[in-house]
Amino acid sequence: MNNLITYQRTLIGKEVELGFLYVPAEARTELPNENAELNVLLPNAKATNGHSYNSDHNRIFGLTSFYRGNNLIAGSIIEVEVSQEQIKIKLNNIEPVLEDDEEEEDENFIDMSGLSSQMKGNIGEDWAKEIILLYSQGLLNVYKPVIDDRGIDREAIHTHLFTSKNPF
Structure with missing residues (x-):
């Protein structure tokens, strides 16, 4: 049975800099347990492109030109749909989804993505x-x-x- 998992992701600096997308635990159930080539459908694309997936680090690689072409930076929000057939990334009019008990992001947030x-x-x-x-x-x-x-x-x-x- 094929499930569709949808989530929002706030990109961190290292993702944008190195051109990868981290896949959280809830979405990994639909992905292979070993390294593989995944079909990724990017916004405004008519067909999927093959992108490498590293199952050890839970990352989809090859997104540098996509990030740069859409002027995405650390803190940009994307929406991701994960199924066994493809990964679909959306950009249009995305507002962050807040949990009922979740407060607005603290202004004193420290971005540690630049640290080794x-x-x-x-x-x-x-x-x-x-x-x-x-x-x-x-x-x-x-x-x-x-x-x-x-x-x-x-x-x-x-x-x-x-x-x-x-x-x-």
């Missing part, structure tokens, strides 16, 4: 370090190893192990 994976990892590690320090109330100390030869990003050491009475 390493930068995002460092932010996450620092956040985890602060949580460990806060909740341990001084019983744990967190440091980053100078040499990372074991693949360990952060280590928490119980400070009572390093007292003058302990020979270590």
